[in-house]
Amino acid sequence: MSILKRVRLSGTGRGLTLFFLGLLTGLSLPPWGIWGLAWVGLAPVWIVATVNADKKGIGARFRQGFFWAACWGLGFYGWGLAWITGLHPLTWMGLSPVQSLAVALGAWFIVTVWGVVLVGAWGGIMAALITQEKSWLLELLMGVTLWCLLEGLWTRSPLWWTSYALTQSPGNLAILHWGQVSGPNTICGLLLLVNGMIAQAWKQSLTYPKRLKLWLLPILVWGITQGIGWLWLQTPLSPHNQAPLQIGLIQGNIPTRIKLTPRGINQALERYSQSYQSLVNQGADVVLTPEAAIPLVWPDPRLNELNHGIAEHQIPLWLGVFMPVPNQTNTLTQSLITLTGKTTPFSQFNKVKLVPLGEYIPEFLQGFISRLSTATSQLRPGTLDQQFQTPFGPAIVGICFDSAFSGVFRAQAQRGGQWIMTVANNDPYDATMMRQHQAQDILRAIETDRYGIRATNTGLSGVTDPHGHTLWLSDYREWQTYLAKIYLRQTQTLYVQYGDWLTPILVGLGGVWWLQTTLSKS
Structure with missing residues (x-):
């Protein structure tokens, strides 16, 4: 009698069960944050x-495995990404x-x-490659390797989140500190390893009821990795020999439905000028604004008054605006620029990953949606080789x-960046998206061992230390x-130095082992 029959679930029952288990596992994502569910x-x-x-046959095995996993994925990703429906209503766009x-x-x-x-x-x-002749250790290695490989490929797509x-x-x-080893795939690998050990313990206990000791293995591995991460988390940050950099953060809270109108632009000019003055009076060394804080194309004359204020106080401002692309007509970048009161920006960083629908329109929708911003030009993404220089360092x-x-x-970070600044609009999405966005930035701060500050239009703005602790949240x-105080750091984690070196090693080990096992059985 097969194990599936002993579980006593029909095909439909298994699909629905996996779907609801995916929904349940989705509660491990922010803002619910029941992270223990992801380990099982x-x-x-x-x-x-x-x-x-x-x-x-191998084709039938692939289709079956794909279907069962897809049922789980529909629940997990559907629930975790439901915040995207916050785009509605888009009537302000003419829809x-x-x-x-x-x-x-x-x-x-x-x-x-x-x-x-x-x-x-x-x-x-997994269903296509794994047979009963393969050892359970090889199955574990392949499951971990394959997930890390697929996530690595998916990060190269425009829809990754x-x-x-x-x-x-x-x-x-604690476990997030493992990201310093080889990036987020290190964390994924540990999660898959424990899940795989639980699966092996379950399968073998059904066939061999006396092999209960296998259940101790995932508990042991989880405890060890969690314990090492906890010790990592308790490690004091290296002493700071310099005074903190005091960065003023502005959360303008101008809804997107009016932000791109003359009323919204005037409100943005007023709020950011007033907030800049207030933060300068509090002792800010520099002030940070959100993505497209003032949605104008530099150098729009309406920005002159703001720039004159910067020249008067001699306190730089990092401003989110649109910038024209040199020698390209009707082409802009979504940028963060350093203003020091001069006629030209001190430095410029262009957004690398543009948002489908939000910042560019796929060809099949271009006749359906005609406007996403006051700028009718197309947006061009920035490149990965950028380095944002500031008066305080990179x-x-x-x-x-x-x-x-x-x-x-x-x-x-590899090229010398000493702290992280993230800027975002985040409207019209709700707090669920904002919590997930903040969680992304916490991952990045720990991976690079840097202080992180974030300024958003509608929330959540915040400050994070290199251990991932949230020091302030709007x-x-x-x-x-808010006046944030952070320290500049020049450490280089293994991930910063070598990238995701773990996945290629796992692919090599798993591939050689699987081929050796397959050829020896043939």
């Missing part, structure tokens, strides 16, 4: 996708309510399916969607200012 949530998928799969709802639901569907394909591919490939490592941020700071910058891509931050949808 993938084990049922692993069991159902691989057990007794070798009774069928009817029905069109607006269709765009919001369509965006949710697309990003959910992209996550479903990831976990489905993992389940399908939900790494499985995000389930541990910000609640499990900084690491991420603009909104960049936060989901660890490589954007690693590249700048209120949701409030106009606020």
Whole structure:
């Protein structure tokens, strides 16, 4: 009698069960943050996708494994990314309510399916490659390797957001320190390892009821990795020999529905000028504004008054604006620039990862959505080789969607960036998205061993230390200012120096072992 029959679930029952288990595991993501669920949530998928799969042909095994894993992924990613429906209503863009709802639901569907394909591919490939002749240790290695490989590939796509490592941020700071080894895939590898050990213990206990000692293995591995991470977390930060850099943060809270109108632009000019003056009076060394804080194209004459104030006080301002691309007509970048009161910016950083629909329109929708900003020009992404120079030294910058891509931050840290600044709009999304965005920035701060500051339009702005502790967090949808004190750091973690070196090693080991086992059986 097969193990699946002994579990006594029909095909439909297994699919629905996996779907609801995916929903449950989704509660490990911010803002719910029940991070312990992620350590066990993938084990049922692993069991159902691989057990007794070798009774069928390789194609049938792949399709079956893909389907079971996709059922789980539909629940996990669908629930975790439901905040995308906050795009609705988009009537301010000229869409009817029905069109607006269709765009919001369509965006949710697309990003959910992209996550479903990831976990489905993992389940399908595992089912296709794993047979009863393969050792359980090889199955563990392949499961961990394959997930890390797929996530690495998915980060190269324009729709990436939900790494499985995000389930541990910000609640499990101890385990997040493993990200300093080889980036977020180190955390994913540990999560998959424990889930895989639970799956192996379950499968072997059904076949061999007396092998209960296997249940101790995932508990032991989890305890060791958590314990090492906790000791890591308790390590004091290196002493600071310089005075802190005092950075004023402004959260303007100007809703997107009016932000791009003359009324919104005037409100932005007034609020950011007033907030800049207030922070200068408090002793700020420099002031940071959100992404597209004033959605104008530099050098718009309406920015002159703000620039004159900077010249008067001699306190720099990092301003989010649109910048023209030299020698290219009607082409702009979404940028953060350093203003020192002179006629030209001191430095400029261009957003690397543009948001589909939000900042560029896929060709099949170009006739449906005609305007996303006051700038009718197309936006051009920045490059990974940028380095944002400031009067205080090189900084690491991420603009909104960049936060989901660890490589954007690693590249700048490797070239000497001494602290992280992230700026975002985050409107019209709700607090769920904002909590996930903050969690992304916490991952980046720990991976690079840097202080991180974030300024957003509607929330959540904040300050994070290199251990991931939140030193300050703004209120949701409030106009606020804050004077942050951070220290510049020049440490280089293993991840900053060598990138994701772990995944290629796992791929090499797993590939050689699988081939050797397969050839020896043939």
